[in-house]
Amino acid sequence: MKVAWAGSREAFQVSDRMAKLVANDPVFEKFSKPMLGRKELFKNTLRKAAYAWKLINDLRLTEEEAKWLRHYIDEPNYTDLHWEMFVPAIEGQGTKEQKKKWLPLAQTMQIIGTYAQTELGHGSNVQGLETTATFDRQTDEFVMHSPTLTSSKWWPGGMAKVATHAIVYARLIIDGLFHGVHGFIVQLRSLEDHSPLPGLTLGDIGMKFGHGTYNTMDNGVLRFDHVRIPRNQMLMRVSQVTKEGKYAQSDVPRQLLYGTMVSVRQTIVADASKALSRAVCIATRYSVVRRQFGSRNGGPETQVIDYKTQQSRLFPLLASAYAFRFVGEWLKSLYIDVKQRLEANDFSTLPETHACTAGLKALTTAATADGIEECRKLCGGHGYLISSGLPELFAFYVPACSYEGENVVMMLQVARFLVKTVSNLGYKQPVGTAAYLGRVTPLLQNNCAVQTAEDWLNPDAILEAFEARAARMVIGCGERLAMFENPEEGFAELSIDLVEASLAHCQLITVSVFIQKLNHEIPGNGVKRSLEVLCYVYALFLLHKHQGDFLATGYLTPKQASLANEQLRTLYSKVRPNAIAFVDSFNHMDHYLCSVLGRYDGNVYPKLYEAAWKDPLNDSDIVDGIQQYVQPILKQKLHYAKL
Ligand SMILES: CCCCC/C=C/C(=O)SCCNC(=O)CCNC(=O)[C@H](O)C(C)(C)COP(=O)(O)OP(=O)(O)OC[C@H]1O[C@@H](n2cnc3c(N)ncnc32)[C@H](O)[C@@H]1OP(=O)(O)O
Numbered sequence: 001m002k003v004a005w006a007g008s009r010e011a012f013q014v015s016d017r018m019a020k021l022v023a024n025d026p027v028f029e030k031f032s033k034p035m036l037g038r039k040e041l042f043k044n045t046l047r048k049a050a051y052a053w054k055l056i057n058d059l060r061l062t063e064e065e066a067k068w069l070r071h072y073i074d075e076p077n078y079t080d081l082h083w084e085m086f087v088p089a090i091e092g093q094g095t096k097e098q099k100k101k102w103l104p105l106a107q108t109m110q111i112i113g114t115y116a117q118t119e120l121g122h123g124s125n126v127q128g129l130e131t132t133a134t135f136d137r138q139t140d141e142f143v144m145h146s147p148t149l150t151s152s153k154w155w156p157g158g159m160a161k162v163a164t165h166a167i168v169y170a171r172l173i174i175d176g177l178f179h180g181v182h183g184f185i186v187q188l189r190s191l192e193d194h195s196p197l198p199g200l201t202l203g204d205i206g207m208k209f210g211h212g213t214y215n216t217m218d219n220g221v222l223r224f225d226h227v228r229i230p231r232n233q234m235l236m237r238v239s240q241v242t243k244e245g246k247y248a249q250s251d252v253p254r255q256l257l258y259g260t261m262v263s264v265r266q267t268i269v270a271d272a273s274k275a276l277s278r279a280v281c282i283a284t285r286y287s288v289v290r291r292q293f294g295s296r297n298g299g300p301e302t303q304v305i306d307y308k309t310q311q312s313r314l315f316p317l318l319a320s321a322y323a324f325r326f327v328g329e330w331l332k333s334l335y336i337d338v339k340q341r342l343e344a345n346d347f348s349t350l351p352e353t354h355a356c357t358a359g360l361k362a363l364t365t366a367a368t369a370d371g372i373e374e375c376r377k378l379c380g381g382h383g384y385l386i387s388s389g390l391p392e393l394f395a396f397y398v399p400a401c402s403y404e405g406e407n408v409v410m411m412l413q414v415a416r417f418l419v420k421t422v423s424n425l426g427y428k429q430p431v432g433t434a435a436y437l438g439r440v441t442p443l444l445q446n447n448c449a450v451q452t453a454e455d456w457l458n459p460d461a462i463l464e465a466f467e468a469r470a471a472r473m474v475i476g477c478g479e480r481l482a483m484f485e486n487p488e489e490g491f492a493e494l495s496i497d498l499v500e501a502s503l504a505h506c507q508l509i510t511v512s513v514f515i516q517k518l519n520h521e522i523p524g525n526g527v528k529r530s531l532e533v534l535c536y537v538y539a540l541f542l543l544h545k546h547q548g549d550f551l552a553t554g555y556l557t558p559k560q561a562s563l564a565n566e567q568l569r570t571l572y573s574k575v576r577p578n579a580i581a582f583v584d585s586f587n588h589m590d591h592y593l594c595s596v597l598g599r600y601d602g603n604v605y606p607k608l609y610e611a612a613w614k615d616p617l618n619d620s621d622i623v624d625g626i627q628q629y630v631q632p633i634l635k636q637k638l639h640y641a642k643l
């Protein structure tokens, strides 16, 4: 199962080696993090990042190994933006010459970059950005300027204190004419003494949600006061500005300017399974250790994992972790394919890839953030302790619902793709993830054939149900949209239904990828049969949760919906004996989990007790403030009525 989770034996070996390397090196200790003040926390992160870079070079780690190493260090820091956004932005949007100049510097970290797109006033609406890049023909330069307070760049990771360079998105202006938003490579700091270059105001935007997690990152604010950069620092694969100030667009679509976001959204989907599996591992292990009620004849009480209600909350999350792992793997292959095509100037699959990355980013991050919080509740009161590992994990994870495309905004992008697909149905056969929309007649006419709970244990029945639900919701939206004279007005008016239809479409993708996964590449029949159980749990849980959609579209009868729920209960009993094996297969080390409740050895109570004594408040019996503020109250002897 470890191999099935990792994707291959080789992939397992790489991640396992890196997990052990990090776990066994005292530099990467992280239990004490929540006790550190912001400055210490930040410095500690810089120290770890520098040490990691040394390891990567000394041990000659491959790119894949370096990624896993950074993942297991488990602290957001400037290198995330450098590797995940700055480098890919140059790769995707730079010309050959620009790549030749900038990539070697970035890849050896002689410069450190960030991605400065969002501003105080605009994040989702990229076309609304206000920073200007005005071409000066006399000097062959762009003048970068922040004309308003709301044009201040706001949020870019690593920008406040570390990055030496940034890809800055700004409105291109030539001779007073606006040519849309473009990316520019801008140096922010001196490479000698790290001080901000003249004309730049740089700082940190302040503490974020949770203490020890995202505050390891220096999210920054940046303002320009007429800062000049050479013309050849505009990223010019999509559009070019000549020395004479002529603006030209190549035959590369404008959407490529958004390409870095497609790349990162794909990695965010893969990361969702890592975060959810971590929470599920903690909650499952603890649910086996924790006992409440049900003692008979003085025997042990019931393990809380044996309560059906606990199973009905926990096992769908376990199944979702696997579903997200497989859909992340699938999305990666889709992305690798589109990347190769883009390099060869084939843009045909970009719209579908954009819809998949945007929609699956929204689906997986929303479910993971909710899932981590559910795992915290599944651990009862102890889940609220920092030492459970869950509060910090939640605080670290939850911004994924907002960054790289706010989730609702992303679902509306999927809706645009689906509406366009439906309106083209007469003359363009849909392909890939939208192919089912080409079979609308049977999907709209045929109803579910399930008659017994057993009938739900059939991938074809499940797939057809999810296809019919999505098709009926999408087509229904298309029909209602057609009644509006102004399509944009109609889109805005129906946006709630459109987001629901997009979710149905994305859930269909996750369910069908899980089913496809079972048809190949599973090492061993036992593993395959166990994964089948999880696949059914995932699909039938979604069906139960969204039964309103399935019933309202008329595909299912209430009886069939309740048979699905009956089957789901039976499936939980099949998951139970393997629950621990399923979570052990994630191969998460204790160091990575950083959780007393999720310890591999199950030694929860003694370690919880021990962890409590490490709190600084327990350094002495009488702490600072007691003499000054508590003792006087005790000694005042005021009469209550006089207060
Ligand atoms: C290591 C991880 C650390 C993470 C740290 C976080 C970093 C960040 O958050 S960086 C900042 C991320 N910011 C965002 O994600 C902003 C979200 N907004 C957008 O992506 C876009 O502005 C938009 C998609 C919401 C809207 O764009 P707009 O310019 O208004 O365009 P239209 O809606 O008119 O779309 C035009 C056309 O282009 C298609 N399209 C949009 N995005 C993409 C894309 N990424 N790739 C390919 N195609 C894209 C869109 O579907 C339209 O297509 P048609 O309908 O066919 O015209």
Ligand SMILES: Cc1cc2nc3c(=O)[nH]c(=O)nc-3n(C[C@H](O)[C@H](O)[C@H](O)COP(=O)(O)OP(=O)(O)OC[C@H]3O[C@@H](n4cnc5c(N)ncnc54)[C@H](O)[C@@H]3O)c2cc1C
Pocket: 081, 115, 116, 117, 118, 121, 122, 123, 124, 125, 154, 155, 156, 157, 214, 219, 399, 402, 403, 404, 405, 406, 407, 408, 409, 412
């Ligand atoms: C931890 C973190 C790290 C980040 N790192 C970076 C970084 O490195 N670089 C960078 O450039 N940016 C970064 N960002 C910024 C991030 O990309 C934006 O915050 C994100 O894209 C959301 O945009 P917004 O803040 O403008 O949200 P808004 O769009 O203002 O969202 C507010 C609400 O409005 C709704 N809404 C907005 N538009 C629509 C619409 N058209 N229809 C319906 N509802 C709508 C949204 O659903 C949401 O509920 C980071 C953010 C965070 C939290």
